Amino acid sequence: MNNSLGLISAFVGGALVGAGAALLFAPEKGADLRERICDILRKKGIICSETDVDALVERLTQDLED
Template sequence: MKSLGYIGAFLGGAIAGAALGVLMAPEKGSDTREKITDAIDDFMRKHNIKLNRRDVGDLVDDIADATEE
């Protein structure tokens, strides 16, 4: 069971690091948010997860808000 905790912590750190790296890129925020939204759309399509564009946009905004803190 401990190994699942380590894997979860690793994956969480990797996701947070990737989000921070993308958000700290020297591009306009709107361009970066659009890229994140497109990446999430691609991921959702690949894994057959159904969310509308607005829900994905809300998720991107939540991630951006979490990384600003």
């Protein structure tokens, strides 16, 4: 019986650690990432709008799929 409790505790502990790691390493939301890309481009002197970044992301996505 004690062995079963240890196994369950190990499983629950592993699940908690895994969930925490997933939250820490999860990618940003698409809108946040596009805003960040636009900010980086502006800092480099490239003037762009949100629609320009959306078009760039769409084009890159198509290139990756091909």
